[in-house]
Amino acid sequence: MPAEHPSETTRRLRPVPAEPEPDRGPAPERAAAPRPAARPADAPTAPDPALSWSAPAAPGDGRPWVSFGEPEGYDGLARPRSLGGRGRPQAVAAAVCLVLGLGLVTGAVTGSWLAGDSGDGGARDAFTAAGDLWHSVPVDQIFPPTVQGRGAGPGGADRTWTRVAVAPDGDCAGAFDPLLAKVLDPVGCTRLLRATYTDATQSHVTTVGLLFTKADAAAMTALAGRFEKEGLGRRTDLMPLPYAAEGTVAAGFGAPQRASWTVSVLTDAPVVVYAVSGWADDRTVDEPEPAEQAMESGATSAPAQAGLGHEAQGLADRVERALRGNVGTPTEHPS
Numbered sequence: 001m002p003a004e005h006p007s008e009t010t011r012r013l014r015p016v017p018a019e020p021e022p023d024r025g026p027a028p029e030r031a032a033a034p035r036p037a038a039r040p041a042d043a044p045t046a047p048d049p050a051l052s053w054s055a056p057a058a059p060g061d062g063r064p065w066v067s068f069g070e071p072e073g074y075d076g077l078a079r080p081r082s083l084g085g086r087g088r089p090q091a092v093a094a095a096v097c098l099v100l101g102l103g104l105v106t107g108a109v110t111g112s113w114l115a116g117d118s119g120d121g122g123a124r125d126a127f128t129a130a131g132d133l134w135h136s137v138p139v140d141q142i143f144p145p146t147v148q149g150r151g152a153g154p155g156g157a158d159r160t161w162t163r164v165a166v167a168p169d170g171d172c173a174g175a176f177d178p179l180l181a182k183v184l185d186p187v188g189c190t191r192l193l194r195a196t197y198t199d200a201t202q203s204h205v206t207t208v209g210l211l212f213t214k215a216d217a218a219a220m221t222a223l224a225g226r227f228e229k230e231g232l233g234r235r236t237d238l239m240p241l242p243y244a245a246e247g248t249v250a251a252g253f254g255a256p257q258r259a260s261w262t263v264s265v266l267t268d269a270p271v272v273v274y275a276v277s278g279w280a281d282d283r284t285v286d287e288p289e290p291a292e293q294a295m296e297s298g299a300t301s302a303p304a305q306a307g308l309g310h311e312a313q314g315l316a317d318r319v320e321r322a323l324r325g326n327v328g329t330p331t332e333h334p335s
Contacts, residue, residue: 127217130269130327134191134212137326139166142210143195144322152314154295154307161197161206161315165245169193172211177255180238184272187223188214194243196250197315198280205250205280206311207242208319211272223272224265233263234290240274252282259303260312262291264320271323275316277308 133142143166149159172181172189194209213220227233239261244253257278264273278285289301294309303309 124217126327127269130266130271130323131190131212133323133326134169134193134210139193139195141326142193142322143208143319147197147315147318149314149318152317153310159310159314160200161311162200163195163197164205164248164250165196165243167194167196167243167245175209176241177237177239180240183226183232183238184211184213184223186215187219187270187272190214190270196243196245196248196253198249199311202249203280204277204306204308204311205242205253206275206277206315207240207250207253208275208315209240209243209273210319210323211274213270213272215270217267220265220270221267224267227263227265234292236288238263239288240276242276242278249280253278253280256284257282259285259288259306260291260294260308261288262312262316264316266320269323269327273316273320273323275312275319277303277312277315279306279308 143163145163147161147163149161151157152159169191172184172192175181175192175194176184189211191212192209193212194207196205196207198205215223232238239258240263241255242250242253242258244250258276259278261276262274266273275291277291285303287301289299289303289309291309291313293299294301294304295313296304299305299309
């Protein structure tokens with residue numbers, strides 16, 4: 001039997017013989033580098049400028065060039081990106097936004113100047129217009145002959161008030177008790193308008209007044225703040241006086257007959273709105289109660305039980321609405 005020879009089952013990579021290098025001849029001798037001159041012993045030990053990072057490298061001096069690459073970051077998809085060129089696009093975008101924003105603002109301001117509008121001129125015009133209503137609007141629009149008070153009575157009952165007298169317009173001399181006159185003095189008095197109403201049953205009488213002041217918006221705001229902070233509208237020594245008219249159901253409606261009242265200092269008009277109510281049978285009231293308290297649920301005082309707080313507040317609210325309607329401003333009271 002012939003001898004078995006192992007067979008090769010894998011393919012081997014055969015080495016490829018390298019080509020012989022050409023004969024370049026003997027290498028030239030290198031010139032010996034000059035030895036540095038000896039440094040004097042007293043010479044300073046300052047660093048060689050040629051070894052400084054900032055020293056410019058001369059072409060062909062054999063020194064290696066060192067270059068620092070731009071820092072690399074990553075975007076939202078974890079892809080590498082260069083941070084070196086990041087500032088320019090953002091700076092350009094910011095500059096464009098700034099130019100556009102300045103253009104819009106400048107255009108708006110220029111338009112306001114050209115139109116004579118300073119932005120809050122509408123509010124100032126309404127404030128001024130409200131102060132002129134006393135001589136520019138008929139009395140029947142300020143104090144309508146009949147005032148409907150839907151839901152103005154106790155428990156949301158409807159009310160109807162009929163005007164029985166209108167006082168001649170005039171200044172505020174003698175129109176308020178001395179203490180209330182002193183409180184109102186900082187805003188001044190241009191004109192005082194008053195009218196007296198009675199309810200459908202002629203059981204109650206209510207005087208409503210509009211004091212047109214000489215004050216600006218800041219002074220009216222200050223007075224309103226004082227009324228709120230010091231509770232002046234709830235003090236019985238600061239009740240307004242009623243207007244009694246001879247030959248009407250309100251003929252005997254004087255200071256002793258005051259039962260409930262309200263005072264509202266407007267801040268968007270130079271006007272103080274007030275109302276004071278009482279019984280039409282001339283009865284005196286020992287313990288008058290402000291309308292705010294007389295209207296509270298469960299109040300048991302005589303003015304509260306008679307609904308006189310609702311009479312004063314309801315009528316004052318609707319006269320104030322008529323005032324605002326004449327000047328084109330919305331009412332402050334939703335009821």
